[in-house]
Amino acid sequence: MPRSRATTLEIEFAELSDTGPTREGNEDFLGHFVPATPDEARSRGWLFALADGVGGHAFGEVASRTAVESALAGFRAASPGEALLTMLPRLAQQANSDVHDAGLTMQPAGGHAMASTIVLCGLRYDRMVVAHVGDSRCYLIRAGRIQTLTSDHTVANEQGRMGLLSGSAEAATRHILSRSLGGGLFVSPDASEHTTLPGDTYLLCSDGLHGAMPDSEIAAVVTRSTDLASAARELVAIANERDGGDNVSVQLVRVRGVERVGMYRGRPYLLR
Numbered sequence: 432m433p434r435s436r437a438t439t440l441e442i443e444f445a446e447l448s449d450t451g452p453t454r455e456g457n458e459d460f461l462g463h464f465v466p467a468t469p470d471e472a473r474s475r476g477w478l479f480a481l482a483d484g485v486g487g488h489a490f491g492e493v494a495s496r497t498a499v500e501s502a503l504a505g506f507r508a509a510s511p512g513e514a515l516l517t518m519l520p521r522l523a524q525q526a527n528s529d530v531h532d533a534g535l536t537m538q539p540a541g542g543h544a545m546a547s548t549i550v551l552c553g554l555r556y557d558r559m560v561v562a563h564v565g566d567s568r569c570y571l572i573r574a575g576r577i578q579t580l581t582s583d584h585t586v587a588n589e590q591g592r593m594g595l596l597s598g599s600a601e602a603a604t605r606h607i608l609s610r611s612l613g614g615g616l617f618v619s620p621d622a623s624e625h626t627t628l629p630g631d632t633y634l635l636c637s638d639g640l641h642g643a644m645p646d647s648e649i650a651a652v653v654t655r656s657t658d659l660a661s662a663a664r665e666l667v668a669i670a671n672e673r674d675g676g677d678n679v680s681v682q683l684v685r686v687r688g689v690e691r692v693g694m695y696r697g698r699p700y701l702l703r
Contacts (some may be wrong), residue, residue: 441687442554443475445659448680449667451639457490457682459637460483462499464506473690474511476555478503479598482526483567483637485611493507494530494547498612501529501553515553519562523549523612523620527564531615546611550581550635552682554627557689561633562622565611568641570634570649571625577650580623580633584610590659593664604688632659636666639677643670659683 452456459651461481467681482498484491505522526549536546548565565581582588586607612618632653640649649666656662663681670679 433680434617436569437640440472440554440556440690442684443659443687444479444684445663446479446680446682447660447663448654449671449678451671451678452675454678455677457678458495459639459678460484460495460499461635461680461682462503462549463682464503473555475509476505476515476553477684478506479568479633479635479684481550481554481635481637481680481682483565483610483639483680485548489616490534490537490545491547493533494613495543497530497533498526498547498549501526502549504675506553511632515555515558515560516622519551519553519560520622522563523564524618527612527618531616534613537679540635542566546608546613548584548608548637552633552635552684554684554686557627558689559625559627559631559633560622561625562620563612564618565608566636566638567640568635568636571626572632572634572650572653573630575650577646579589579646580625582621582697584621585610608693614646627686627689629686629688631686633682633686635682635684637678637680639674639679640666640681643674643679653683 446461448459448461464478480499480502482495484495507524509518516589530547539568548567550563550568550569555558561580563581569580571578571580586609595647620629652665653662663683666681667679
């Protein structure tokens, strides 16, 4: 399991993507950026990215890969010190453009829609930023409790918040995205910033996981496991056993130590 250190900020992670027992191909894709030096950890940080492609045949696979590779390339090329809360939505916007352009290249006549979700998790110092489009999720698991840090961009979720959805309609629209990458020239990502604490675990996942397992069970699996790779395998195995109708992808990111900072005129300084 990869592990990286930068002074007092210490992170370990594991990731796994599985086609599932019934799908022929895997339309999920995931990736990460790990800083090579403590200076790079402070100026750039860590990035974890997960996408779930839409479109069938090879289109979903291309969409998700394009989205993640676009975000990682943008992260590497970003100006050192750029705020993650500014950067991650910008990376999602660029990923949207790249998926849209890839769709036009593969189908110049516009005869086949190609789209993808994306969820990005960036960490630097004692801060975590999440940005997302679609229904791939990011959870925080802290002291055995789980909190969803994203809100699904689905027709069911958005109509449900307005009280416009019956139980049967919710089931029918549960997997219909209201927002995705690649559907148009512009997209509006959601983003939020959070203070991270030692012991926190972040879970990024596609709907193949959260559609098959309740949040409480996800938290229990992650909390009782000291090995993130084992936890990832167990989550995927349970999702395949319970449902098996979708690809399943997870990234688990555990914070072992943080580097506390304050801000002065927009610039971070270490708190001793």
